[in-house]
Amino acid sequence: MTKNIINIGLPSKGRLKHDTINVLKKNKLNIYSERGERDLFGYIKKIPNVKIIYLHARECVEQLSLGNIDIGFSGYDLLKESEINTQNKILISKKYDFGNANLVLAIPDLWIDVQTLLDLDEVADEFKKRKKRLLRVATKYPNLTRQFLYSKGVTQFQLVKSLGSTEVAPFTGTAEIISDITSTGITLKANNLRILKDGEILKSQACLMISKLSLKKLGIKKIIALLSR
Secondary structure, three states, X not given: OOOOOEEEEEEOOHHHHHHHXXXXXXXXXXXXXXXXXXXXXXXXXXXXXXXXXXXXXHHHHHHHHHOOXXXXXXXXXXXXXXXHHHHOOEEEEEEOOOOOEEEEEEEEOOOOOOOOHHHHXXXXXXXXXXXXXXXXXXXXXXXXXXXXXXXXXXXXXXXXXXXXXXXXXXXXXXXXXXXXXXOOOHHHHHOOEEEEEEEEEEEEOXXXXXXXXXXXXXXXXXXXXXXXX
């Protein structure tokens, strides 16, 4: 990236994109694009050395760690899901009151005798003894899910990578339970799933993040101050 340009990564779609753009607007930093709404690049008229780059929220975290963007907006969950070496290269400058969601463990409603992680641990042991296989957990958050289950003493499980709608995994034979992000729980309930009573893995929200590789970049402190108001 150009040495004197400050690159700001914004989420490229969804509610997170909308709310992040509003953060800039509230601070009188209006984004302009030369090719309309589908343009993946933008600029701010009053700050000519700033370049806006629209990225997937997960990619924002990765590019911050590499120093390819200097400032980025993404979810706390995505930062904590990343590898520790990635996390160590990023600073959280501010947490916002939007993008709120929880990463949770959810099970089928039919599992009426399973209410807590202790119950789940017993089920996992039974799976290994009787079915000769591990309890499967579908998720897009393997690192956080693995860490959480191990920390609670649940070890007899297998993670299954989810590529689409995680909620359907228990009903298509892909997995028995899921770990997924939810803001209201409505989608889980609509798909006959419920959250374990002690199954909250992580609380998340939108964050303003800074690449540690960019901290000495000319003008970056001024931009951070503007975005943090």
